Amino acid sequence: MSDDAPVEPAPAAPAPARDAPVVVAVDGSAGSDHALEWALTAARLRNAPLRIVHVRQYAMPLADGPYMPTIDHRSDADPVVDRVRGALEGRADLPPLTVEVVEGSPGRDIAPLGDEAQLLVLGSRGRGGFASLLLGSNGLACAREAACPVVVVRPDAELTAGAEPCVVLGLDPLSPHDDTIGFAFVEAALRGAVLRVVCAYPGPVLVYTATGDFVTSAEADAATAAHYTELAGEQLAPFQERNPKVRVEKEVLPGDAAGLLVDASREADLVVVGRHQSRMPLGRLMGSVTNAVLLHAKGAVGVVPPEHR
Structure with missing residues (x-):
C-alpha cells in the first residue's frame, strides 16, 4: 500500500435481522455453563432471542449384549437439557429462549447452527493433558467453519473487580478486515467498553552496517512504528x-502478534480476531495468529469470518 494511495471508506455492514438468535452450544460441562451465561448477556445486549442447543451423540449399538446396552433414542429426557433448565429456572432476566436437542455429531453439526445466527457461542475444552489450551478439535472446527462470528469462552478467566470493560481488537494494518473491525466496535459499544487495538510490527528493526553486521536501529524502529x-x-x-x-x-508494539494478544486477553472481556479464508485445496484454514489466540488466550475470544455481515 503506497503512502499516497487513496483510502477507501469502510463499508457499513448491515446489521443482522433483529430476530436472528444468539446460539449457544451446551454439553453439560462447566465450560458450557460459562458459555451459556456469556450468551445470555450477549442476547440481552442485542435484544435478541437465545437458542440453546445440545448436539447429542450416542453410539448406536450393532447388537444387544452385556457390553453394548440398547439406548432408547425416543426418550425426550436428557441430562444436559435438564441441567440447563434447572440453571435457568426462576430467573427473571432471561431473553426469549428455546432449548433443544439435535441428534448428530458435534464436530459436524455445531458449525451449521451459525448459518442463521448473529453469534455462535461455545465453551472451551482443554485438549488432551494440556490445561493451558483453550479448546479442542470441535471448537476449532466451529471457529474455522461457521458462517457467523464464533465466541469461545474460557471458564478460568476472572477480571479484576471494578475494572473498566475492555474489548481487544487484533489489527494487522497491512491486511485489515473491515468486518472484524466493525464487530469489535459493535461489541465495545454494546458493552460500554474501551476498545484496545493491538497492532504488532516486526521488531526490533535491524539494519546492515558497512562492517557487515546487523544492529538494531532506534531510528528505523521508530519509523516502522510510525x-x-x-x-x-x-x-x-x-x-x-x-x-x-x-x-x-x-497500541503499536514490536513483537509477535499472537503473544501480544494473549497477554492483552488477561484484562479483556473479549478478544476479537479475524479468520483468514484459505484457498488451499485442504479447505478452510485459520491463520497462525488466530489459531494461537484461540488455543492460549484467557477469557472470551471472538473469531469473525471474512465478509461477515
Whole structure:
C-alpha cells in the first residue's frame, strides 16, 4: 500500500435481522455453563432471542449384549437439557429462549447452527493433558467453519473487580478486515467498553552496517512504528466516526502478534480476531495468529469470518 494511495471508506455492514438468535452450544460441562451465561448477556445486549442447543451423540449399538446396552433414542429426557433448565429456572432476566436437542455429531453439526445466527457461542475444552489450551478439535472446527462470528469462552478467566470493560481488537494494518473491525466496535459499544487495538510490527528493526553486521536501529524502529500507527489510524477512522462514544486506545508494539494478544486477553472481556479464508485445496484454514489466540488466550475470544455481515 503506497503512502499516497487513496483510502477507501469502510463499508457499513448491515446489521443482522433483529430476530436472528444468539446460539449457544451446551454439553453439560462447566465450560458450557460459562458459555451459556456469556450468551445470555450477549442476547440481552442485542435484544435478541437465545437458542440453546445440545448436539447429542450416542453410539448406536450393532447388537444387544452385556457390553453394548440398547439406548432408547425416543426418550425426550436428557441430562444436559435438564441441567440447563434447572440453571435457568426462576430467573427473571432471561431473553426469549428455546432449548433443544439435535441428534448428530458435534464436530459436524455445531458449525451449521451459525448459518442463521448473529453469534455462535461455545465453551472451551482443554485438549488432551494440556490445561493451558483453550479448546479442542470441535471448537476449532466451529471457529474455522461457521458462517457467523464464533465466541469461545474460557471458564478460568476472572477480571479484576471494578475494572473498566475492555474489548481487544487484533489489527494487522497491512491486511485489515473491515468486518472484524466493525464487530469489535459493535461489541465495545454494546458493552460500554474501551476498545484496545493491538497492532504488532516486526521488531526490533535491524539494519546492515558497512562492517557487515546487523544492529538494531532506534531510528528505523521508530519509523516502522510510525508507519503502522498511521495505517491503523486510517483504517479505524471511519468506524470511530460512526461510533463516537467508543473510546479507542491504540497500541503499536514490536513483537509477535499472537503473544501480544494473549497477554492483552488477561484484562479483556473479549478478544476479537479475524479468520483468514484459505484457498488451499485442504479447505478452510485459520491463520497462525488466530489459531494461537484461540488455543492460549484467557477469557472470551471472538473469531469473525471474512465478509461477515
